Amino acid sequence: MEDQQTVDYFDKYTPEYSVERLEFAIDVIKKHGRENSSLIDIGCGVGNLLAFVKQQTHLTDLCGIDVSRACLQKTREAVGCETFLGSITDGSFVESIPKKFDFVLLMAVLHHLVGRTRKESKARAAYAVKNALELLEAGGRLMLIEPVYYPTIVMDFLFYVKKLVTKMTAKRIEIFGFRNNIGAPVVSYYANEALVDMIERNENCEIETMHFDKEKVTPVQRMGLITRRMDTTIIVRKKD
Numbered sequence: 756m757e758d759q760q761t762v763d764y765f766d767k768y769t770p771e772y773s774v775e776r777l778e779f780a781i782d783v784i785k786k787h788g789r790e791n792s793s794l795i796d797i798g799c800g801v802g803n804l805l806a807f808v809k810q811q812t813h814l815t816d817l818c819g820i821d822v823s824r825a826c827l828q829k830t831r832e833a834v835g836c837e838t839f840l841g842s843i844t845d846g847s848f849v850e851s852i853p854k855k856f857d858f859v860l861l862m863a864v865l866h867h868l869v870g871r872t873r874k875e876s877k878a879r880a881a882y883a884v885k886n887a888l889e890l891l892e893a894g895g896r897l898m899l900i901e902p903v904y905y906p907t908i909v910m911d912f913l914f915y916v917k918k919l920v921t922k923m924t925a926k927r928i929e930i931f932g933f934r935n936n937i938g939a940p941v942v943s944y945y946a947n948e949a950l951v952d953m954i955e956r957n958e959n960c961e962i963e964t965m966h967f968d969k970e971k972v973t974p975v976q977r978m979g980l981i982t983r984r985m986d987t988t989i990i991v992r993k994k995d
């Protein structure tokens with residue numbers, strides 16, 4: 756069952772995030788992509804990442820998955836590709852996708868897969884990683900990209916404060932300089948170690964590379980006790 760608040764948020768705001776975070780992954784596609792290689796973008800949002808892939812590489816066999824109907828509508832308009840409405844945490848939906856891909860992109864989605872607790876959220880994120888790997892051809896690559904903040908205890912705190920405030924008000928209140936807000940959607944950010952753990956639970960794959968784009972911690976985030984911030988790209992190869 757999806758977090759309806761998350762779906763409503765993305766249906767309403769359909770934000771367009773920067774594509775620069777994708778540059779390392781673009782180099783991986785250029786290095787390993789063949790003619791006719793295929794790519795699926797999980798949590799494709801408004802399609803800007805798919806449009807960037809189309810522009811920067813020779814790939815044309817592209818498609819996207821999202822839980823937001825409004826996002827998928829924009830993706831089809833922007834990229835003209837096939838889209839699938841459903842959740843990466845729904846095993847039967849993932850099974851219903853009729854093909855496997857050479858590249859699977861999973862960018863800035865895991866922190867939106869929230870459960871009742873941090874532990875439950877991490878289990879959902881790990882299940883999403885497992886399902887993302889299911890969509891890969893043998894020898895294909897998962898490109899997992901997440902914003903990462905340290906220390907973990909502050910992210911635990913943020914998760915539970917957001918849970919609490921979301922119950923009390925639908926208002927969006929800024930905190931710690933976070934681009935998003937203290938209310939819905941609740942977010943569960945992970946440290947690099949937790950992301951690696953989610954991947955290593957799967958025996959059918961191996962981590963090929965990890966790349967870190969370090970970001971400045973803003974003064975407001977520092978006041979919120981955040982000490983480190985980066986965008987992490989993990990390239991995972993599915994075994995033959």
Ligand SMILES: C[S@@+](CC[C@H](N)C(=O)[O-])C[C@H]1O[C@@H](n2cnc3c(N)ncnc32)[C@H](O)[C@@H]1O
Binds near residue numbers: 798801841862863868
């Ligand atoms: C922060 S946006 C990231 C969009 C894009 N991947 C990017 O990095 O620019 C998160 C996206 O994930 C989608 N999403 C949230 N939960 C999802 C789920 N369970 N399955 C598939 N997509 C989901 C949202 O609708 C939204 O489009």
